[in-house]
Amino acid sequence: MKGLSLSAETIREELQTFNNRLQQSYQVLQQIEEVDVGATPREEIFRNDRVRLYYYPPTETGGSKLLPPVLICYALVNRPYIADLQPDRSLIGSLTRQGVPVYLIDWGYPEPSDRYLTLEDYIEDYLDSCVRASSKHAAQEKINLLGICQGGTFSLCYTALHPERIERLITLVTPVDFHTADFTLSHLAMEVDADLAVETYGNIPGELLNDTYNSLMPMRLGVQKNLGLPKQLSDREKALNFLRMEKWINDGPDQAGEAFKQFIQQFFQQNLLLKGEAEIGGWKVDLKQIKQPILNIIGRHDHLVPPSSSKALKQATSSRHYKELIVDAGHIGVFVSSRALKQVPAAICDWLDSPAD
Amino acid sequence: MADDLLKLMQQWATYLDKQSHEAPGGTPFNWQSPDPTSVSGPQAELISLLTQQSLEFARFAEQIIELIEQQGRQTELSALINHFQDHLRRLTQEWILSRWQLPEQLGALFRTHSFQDDLLLDNPFIHGLKSLLNTPDQLGLQHSLQQQLKSGVDLLIEYEQALRQYSAHYSEINSSATRNFLDSIETADPSINGLGQLHDLWVESYEECYSKAIATLDYRKAHGRISNAVMRLRLFLQQLRNTQLQQLGIPNEAQLSQIHQQLHQQRRELKSLKRELSELTELKEEIEELKRTLGEKNGDKGNNR
Numbered sequence A: 001m002k003g004l005s006l007s008a009e010t011i012r013e014e015l016q017t018f019n020n021r022l023q024q025s026y027q028v029l030q031q032i033e034e035v036d037v038g039a040t041p042r043e044e045i046f047r048n049d050r051v052r053l054y055y056y057p058p059t060e061t062g063g064s065k066l067l068p069p070v071l072i073c074y075a076l077v078n079r080p081y082i083a084d085l086q087p088d089r090s091l092i093g094s095l096t097r098q099g100v101p102v103y104l105i106d107w108g109y110p111e112p113s114d115r116y117l118t119l120e121d122y123i124e125d126y127l128d129s130c131v132r133a134s135s136k137h138a139a140q141e142k143i144n145l146l147g148i149c150q151g152g153t154f155s156l157c158y159t160a161l162h163p164e165r166i167e168r169l170i171t172l173v174t175p176v177d178f179h180t181a182d183f184t185l186s187h188l189a190m191e192v193d194a195d196l197a198v199e200t201y202g203n204i205p206g207e208l209l210n211d212t213y214n215s216l217m218p219m220r221l222g223v224q225k226n227l228g229l230p231k232q233l234s235d236r237e238k239a240l241n242f243l244r245m246e247k248w249i250n251d252g253p254d255q256a257g258e259a260f261k262q263f264i265q266q267f268f269q270q271n272l273l274l275k276g277e278a279e280i281g282g283w284k285v286d287l288k289q290i291k292q293p294i295l296n297i298i299g300r301h302d303h304l305v306p307p308s309s310s311k312a313l314k315q316a317t318s319s320r321h322y323k324e325l326i327v328d329a330g331h332i333g334v335f336v337s338s339r340a341l342k343q344v345p346a347a348i349c350d351w352l353d354s355p356a357d
Numbered sequence B: 001m002a003d004d005l006l007k008l009m010q011q012w013a014t015y016l017d018k019q020s021h022e023a024p025g026g027t028p029f030n031w032q033s034p035d036p037t038s039v040s041g042p043q044a045e046l047i048s049l050l051t052q053q054s055l056e057f058a059r060f061a062e063q064i065i066e067l068i069e070q071q072g073r074q075t076e077l078s079a080l081i082n083h084f085q086d087h088l089r090r091l092t093q094e095w096i097l098s099r100w101q102l103p104e105q106l107g108a109l110f111r112t113h114s115f116q117d118d119l120l121l122d123n124p125f126i127h128g129l130k131s132l133l134n135t136p137d138q139l140g141l142q143h144s145l146q147q148q149l150k151s152g153v154d155l156l157i158e159y160e161q162a163l164r165q166y167s168a169h170y171s172e173i174n175s176s177a178t179r180n181f182l183d184s185i186e187t188a189d190p191s192i193n194g195l196g197q198l199h200d201l202w203v204e205s206y207e208e209c210y211s212k213a214i215a216t217l218d219y220r221k222a223h224g225r226i227s228n229a230v231m232r233l234r235l236f237l238q239q240l241r242n243t244q245l246q247q248l249g250i251p252n253e254a255q256l257s258q259i260h261q262q263l264h265q266q267r268r269e270l271k272s273l274k275r276e277l278s279e280l281t282e283l284k285e286e287i288e289e290l291k292r293t294l295g296e297k298n299g300d301k302g303n304n305r
Helices: A008-031 A080-084 A091-097 A119-137 A150-161 A184-189 A194-201 A206-214 A218-227 A229-233 A236-249 A257-269 A307-311 A338-353 B002-022 B041-071 B078-099 B104-109 B124-133 B142-186 B195-214 B217-247 B253-304
Strands: A043-048 A051-056 A070-073 A102-106 A143-148 A166-172 A294-299 A322-327
Touching: A008 A229, A008 A236, A008 B041, A008 B195, A043 A119, A051 A091, A051 A119, A070 A119, A070 A150, A080 A091, A080 A102, A091 A102, A091 A338, A102 A119, A119 A143, A119 A150, A119 A257, A143 A150, A150 A166, A166 A338, A184 A206, A184 A257, A184 B195, A184 B217, A194 A257, A194 B217, A206 A218, A218 A229, A218 B041, A218 B195, A229 A236, A229 B041, A236 B041, A294 A307, A294 A338, A322 A338, B041 B078, B041 B195, B078 B142, B142 B195, B142 B217, B195 B217, B217 B253
Parallel strands: A070 A102, A070 A143, A143 A166, A166 A294, A294 A322
Antiparallel strands: A043 A051, A051 A102
16 A cells, blocks of 8 residues: 555554653543533523523623623523633623623523423524513513524514614524535434324423434544543643543533424424424414524534534524625634634624624 | 443453453553442443444454455455445444334344243233233224224334335445545545545544435435434334323323323413512502502692691
């Protein structure tokens, strides 16, 4: 083989390095007692069933301008603390430090008794009550809504149904067109019988969804990630970063059965959002009702929600103030990676501070 | 978990110990086993994963060293590549089976027993069948039960076929990934001189073929078919269990689900009532406010007179 020049000596050296790092990793892991997440101070200001609304006050930065508040609506499929993972990797922390009061919806962990919660419950009850509670708390008639991933799709639905309650809309890595050619997750969901899934499982287990995400890049997220572990874990800070992320990845809540079914069928399988035919509680979701200024933030290397899907938003609404920001990151990297965190919060603040017209 | 971890640690320690005595030219390892009881939670799982992965990596590396030392530096590594392919095939099959495993109850039924096994005639499969067929005749369920068993077998056959179809895709992916891998090695410039590089190249080659394959309509159908086949089997077993529980007068999952549905409906109605009540209260407050304003205005008028 022409391109291969392995020698026993080089491999031994490689193994030695690997082994040294492995030993260091064991030592580091033994020293770590707790993996903490959620770094920014907050207070719970509202609750509705299992849903909690948290308030993160802006940090006093001496003379810095106070910006309009933002309500963050995260996806149901993972926990929202990814937006505040650790001090140096916190979208929320970066926003509050730049003078933005932040509200965050925590959907909680659905129990078997939540199997019949529908999209109507999530959008018309939980999201609506959080919009009202945050507006009241901020003494604002309208609030700025920031939706992440599936939370972005929810935010679009909510804004289309209640445009009078939303000032501006920010969507992060949000699926809009579910039938673009490179939307692998949607492609795989097409033949899955969602009725059968809910009849079988009731609530859809979080682990099942996690397996699905991992199966999109099995070697990269399996062999490569694992072999890189000794390097990653041989340093305490890097190990903690890794463990926090792992904690979050493996902390996927079960999905309320009915809502999951509706989302899979209406959005993934039938692409009704883009067709203007999605229904929430009997109400048609017409994206053309959205006239608010929109900031659409997209991950260039997003393998879960491809840029082509998010970019469809540009033509889908009636907004005359549409801005797109493409970040050199993957799906999670857009709001977690240190590089993206230098760019994204600043862009949000600038946009919030800029006139709409 | 702790037992598994301990076992892995011991395997690793034994392996390294063996290497230190056997490896030609001396061993690169100088490793001390961590005390597995001193770690818990996700860290313990991670240690377990690290150990497992490292064993694989070291084994692969040692085989290459051995081959190179036997056949010289410019050795033809086709034997190793074949070995790697077999290894890959095994890993993929394990992954597929663990991802699309039979529902727990059915998995237990199909655990095999040897003829010397005391459990041969009392294994979970026989036991399960017995309990199914022992349903009282007077309940008139014998015939329907036989039909149910037939349905179960049909579902199993469908599962088996779906799994075969799905596995065929992975065999194809593995083959094309290996071809891609070999081509990439041939054309590598500068040449690859480390195992880490070789692994990275493999990952690249695999992911490239994999992403193309899963984007096809055939794969989508195979994925949907196996997903649905596993769920149908699981649901079938749940329904069977529900029937049995019902016969015994024990509340079952279906009944619990009905209760959840009713609870959900009532929760919605209660919320709607609360909302109406809150709106009424607001209206009442507004009326009181209006009355007060009116009273004050009337009072002012009276005073003016």
